[in-house]
Amino acid sequence: MKRNPLALIAANPLMGVFIALVIIFAISIAASPHFLTGYNMSVIARALAFVGLITIGQAMLMILGELDLSLGVIGGLCGVVAGMAMTSGGLPPIVAIPACLLLGAMLGALNGLLVSILKLHSLVLTIGTAGVFGGVNLVLTKGVAITGMPPEIQFFGRGEVYGIPVPFIIMLVVLAIAVFITAKTPFGRFMYAIGNNVAAAEMLGIKVNRIRVLVFTMAGLLAALAGLLMVARLGTAQPSIGETWVLAPIAASVIGGVATTGGVGSPLGAIFGASIIAIIENIIVLFGVSPYWQGVVSGVIVVLAISFDSASRRLIRKES
């Protein structure tokens, strides 16, 4: 029997976005001689690392049926708090960094607890907490960047191992853990169950609130990690860190097959989606498009990618 290529995509939903990624990669190679160079690849990888960490957290929340719009702000706040602790606070990085990761985890947990206890919609709640966390950031920094970071942390932001940027390696390690959790552990199965049907999950005896709080905590932790790596890369703690980490991770997850309504998808797909966005943004720069137009172009391409994806999904459904 001849195998229908669509059936192959239907069998593994990751195939669709992976093929799209390969096609876009190939087009980019053909389109610009500057694309496939070691330097440009490491530029893309570095950009992908930060937004990728947020994307992994956001994708896991979306699988659960939740969203956290404050992840970017948590990253920014944890970055500046770490910056202040290591400069004016005089704390060594070995103390400041874990403390700020813990802070991120706690802010994430706070979101999860409020959603669970007050039974609030996470989208609405985190618009509120994002305002609070962002406000605290500005109160602390008064909008001014903190300079004079200890040089030893720069390795985590700027360093390379065998030519691969360190933040990218960290992101890949986190991704591997996230994929293992979601695909292979009971905890991950429970996440999908909750995202599918909260009432049914509760009837199966799944501790819904505990899992929800834990996933919010993980997402907060990853946001703090992204913020700290960004500080390490810039060498200064900018209050504006994380401003662009809100919508791109959600778009990346949707492109990668994670539904905003929960219950399906994988962090790996979300990272494929984030890669597509990162490549598109990169190729726009290589073509010398005015920076003022970049938002427009990348926005249009994201909408196209999502429409293409949903159209192909409908086609698959019709076929089967």
Added chain:
Amino acid sequence: MVYLEAQKLGRDFPGVRALDEVSITLTLGRVHILAGENGAGKSTLVKLLTGSDTPSQGSIRIDGKDPWQHPEIFETISYVPQELTLFPHLSVAENLFMPFWRSGHGRRVIDRKGMERDAKEYLDRFAIEARPGDLVRQISVPDQQLLQIARASTNRNMKVLILDEPTSALTATEVERVFSVIRDFRKAGLAVIFISHKMDEIFEIGDDYTVLRNGREIETGQIGDCSESELIRAMSGKALKVDDDFRPRGTKTDRVPLLSVRELSGKRFENVSFDLFGGEILGFAGLVGSGRSEVMQTLFGFLRAKSGSAELEGRKWKLGDTSFSVAQGMLYLSEERKHHGILPLLSLRKNIGISILDRTAGRFGISARKESAEVAKVIRDYDIKTDSMGKRISLLSGGNQQKAIIGRAMATSPRVLIFDEPTKGIDVRTKAEIYRIMRDLAERGVAVILISSEMEELRKCASRIITMHAGTTTGEFQTENTTNETLVAAIFGKESASHEA
């Protein structure tokens, strides 16, 4: 007069022929029964007749025309699905006349007064108690069910009305309301398709019938020329003894109860006490809304208890925590399969696998091999029909979903199992299978609670029946020496009934 004629309809999906050479003729002024087990192809056929899906083979003629040339003709066919598809936050009148332009209640601005006035007419005709201005989420489930039918009939061009199990959530009096409406439609010269699993309803309301099995047309004819057992045989493919006794055998005199519930109160019920013994099927009878489901959901921990206590084997039972209940071996199988049972986007394998992760997960995560083996066993043991265990559970038929949920529960070796209306919307043969499963469980020592509004079902399966009315228990009866009348009196709140037992 023949209005709709479908010839040798077929519908193929990759790997499956869902419908194969099915013909059906609808005559105005007659009620056509569409019968068949779950997964027989009834829904597929209905989709083709309403134009929401296109046939792979065959032809349809409606009013002498080819509907694919004249798609507007599909507007003469109204379909009322089994599930409620109303807008809960809109008013009764708004639900009736949505979309407003069709009913002439405003193309740009909604004429609310006129709409509510016209709604009154429909509400009276269908004997719906709600007022036009009430929000749909505040009215009773039977009213919602009738409102759905009323909504379909606001279509002035309607010639064919398709009712998909309209009575599954209704009590006898409410069924009578639906039937009088159907009779009016018949008198007014409409063709009605009536899908139901209930034999008494089929014989009361039907004129013609078509039986489907495995996507094929098995038999067609007039209800008057056919008997109940013939119809069941046509549906199931074999003669089936319907009135079997499924009560578990075994003695349970002078034994301590496995579970005792004392003065439990919660949302919509007060002061419920009862004992449950291992090895028995305890029936809970009551009308929809009498509080029987709420009692069990509260005991299970899904709903919050106001007061009261329970003990399992003499140890205190923790209320309000489903994961405690599951860990102690209590499972509750809800009548709301869609809302409380299945994980719709996940595969059959993951749906069943979710309850046996303690056996399939090791240090390196869930073993796909172990899980597949365990799930394959459940699929085999409970005769779940699917082409693969990777298939999304929402694509299986209702009966197979139910079997998957029961199989999943069994795989955890429970000690107390609560079945809430387990045969709602389930065909006759699968019903018998479910009764058998319950009996086997009880005979292995599991304590089973069966909630049902069908007296026959309770008498067939339960050795002891507790009746409920308006949130309180009204009696406890031994099935053997209790008449149907006594039970019915008790669920309608005749307190004196319990003294006769």
